[in-house]
Amino acid sequence: MTPEAIGFALLLIGVVLLVAKLIRVRWKLAQRLFLPSSIIGGGIALLLGPGVFGRLAAAMGTDRFVEGGLWGGGVLQVWSALPGLLISVVFAGLFLGRRIPNLRYAGRLAAPQIALGLTFSSGQYVVGLLLALLVLGPVFGLPPLTGALIEIGFEGGHGTAAGLDETFAQAGFPEGEDLALGMATIGLLTGIIAGIVLINWGVRTGRTRELTSTAKPSVAERMGVVERENRTAAATLTVHPSSIEPLALHFGLLAIAVILGQLLLWGLQALERMLWADTIELFAFVPLFPLAMIGGIVMQLVIDRFDRLQVVDRQMVERIQGFALDALIISALGTLSLQVIAANLVPFLLLAATGVLYCIGVFLFLAPRMLPSYWFERGIGDLGQSLGVTATGLILMRIADPELRTPAYPAFGYKQLIVEPFFGGGLITAAAVPLIVQFGAPPLLxxxxxxxxxxxxxxxxxxGRRREEPVAAAPPAP
Structure with missing residues (x-):
């Protein structure tokens, strides 16, 4: 593969993303559903790929597009390699530029949110593994690994699903990546649609504390455009560009975090080979991205200790993460195999329906009893995340609490610091497939x-029975 082919494949992602944004601006349904442009772009990439465009062209008598659709086989080859690389960048920046708070304070504020978040996450494994052991295995002949697809696809999202491609392949279930990506798409769309429906229901029934029936997103918000009077800087210049480009500085910090994660992974794999690889192999299957997240935490601890000039800008890190995630979603969806999903359509739909019903049930019946106050605003964020990753939860919280007056945001944020290292693409998500391969599904269940x-x-x-504690304006120093 030539450098020109790689560069052209990357440029195409930018073009597809721009076209998708124009569609979001013009398409009313996409605005009402708050569909991210990356999902629209991923749909475009998929439709113009071999699974749809290639098959239509073949039906019309030409085999020219069978291998790579309109994009070509070389572009798809590059795209197929991107998700596993970009997801490490996304996870390396989860805590970079965000001061590690006092754990006691964060735990006290977010304890109810943590319990609810763990109910969503662990329950997705429970219902998924039970379905795999009782139905999907005996009836459809699918491996127990399918029981982990709900959490990997829903809470982990497209990045996690794509990042586990080699893990699924090494486990002898390469179809798992495509099924997980399909689950991630279903979860994201369901999270947004069901979340908006539930918010409207909450407003009508008086369950929302801050949102009233007269509060509606503006036209610009639906289009995904910030009004001129509300525009702010996307990032802050913390170093002079004459010395180093700020974007390059922050990319370098992310690179160090990823490298630290790779060194940690290599060390754990070497330790495993020396001590117990003859009987159990776990780290041989673990992908890089959860270790890159740990590398980011190590980097942030060092930054908290030595960055007296505060040159690390959280917004700049988020811009790099956002770009990586957009490119990841388009490349992952563009290389999704529809044949795998079609061949396993009934099990796929059973998994998706089970996961959706479980998550909505937890929100409606358990969130009011587990969260001491503002249960709707706080619970809707966890529902969105449990179905369609963190961004979906933030979108729904923003709709339900547009003025940020409830403790939903700080509680959700501190919960992330404690739960996200393990679920939603964290260590447990990454280790679930290796654990099932080595020990079977029952121990994990x-x-x-x-x-x-x-x-x-x-x-x-x-x-759920205690009175809500006041939310401080800022956390105490660690």
Missing amino acids: IAMAVLLVVSLLLGLLVF
Whole structure:
């Protein structure tokens, strides 16, 4: 593959993303659903790929587009390699530029949110593994690994699903990546649609505390455009460009975080080979991105200690993350195999329906009893995340609490610091497939069931019964 081919494939992602944004601006349905441009662009990439455009062209008598659709096989080859690379950049920046708070303070504020978040996450494994063991395996002959697809696709999202491609392949289930990507798409769309429907229901029934029936998103918000009077800088110049480009500085910090994660992964794999690889292999299957997240945490601890000039800008890190995630989603969806989903359509729909019903059920029946106050505004964020990653949760919280007057945002943010290192693409998500391969599904099912029970008991009997503590304007220093 030539450098020109790689460059052209990257340029095409930018073109597709721009076209998708124009569609978002003009397409009313996409505005009402708040569809991200990356999802629209991923749909375009998929439709013009071999699975749709290529098959239509073949039906019309030409085999020219069978291999790569309108894009060509070389472009798809580049795109197929991007998600596994870009997801490490996304996860390396999760905590970079964000001061690590006092854990006692964060835990006290977010404890009910943590219990609810763990109920969503662990329960997705419980219902998924039960479905795999009782139905998908005996009836459809699918491996127990399918039981992990709900959490990987829903809460982990497209990035996590694509990042686990080699893990699925090494586990002897390469179809898992395409099924997980399909689950991620279903989860994201369902999260947005169901979330907006539930917010409208909450407004009509008086369950929302801040949003009234007269509060509606503006036309610009639906189009995904910031009004001129509300525009702010996307990032802050913390170093002079004559010395180093600020974007390059922050990319370098992310690069160090990823490298630290790679060194940690290599070290753990070497330790495993020396001590227990003859009987158990776990780290041989673990992907890089959760270790890149740990590398980012290590980097942030160093920054908290030595960055006296505060040159690390969180907004700049988020811009790099956002670009990586947009490119990741388009490349992942553009290389999605529709044949795999079609061949496993009934099991796929069973998994998706089970996951959606479980998450909505937790929000409607457990969130009011586990969160001591503002249950709707706080619960809707966790529902959006449990179905369609963190961004979906933030979108729904923004709609339900447009003025940011409830404790939903700080509680959600601190919960992320404690839960996200493990679920939603964290260590447990990454280790779930290797654990199932090595020990089978029952041990993981038992562990997740215990965690689910503990989360329910704490949420229902402890946190849900206490009075909400006041939210401080800023956390105490760690």
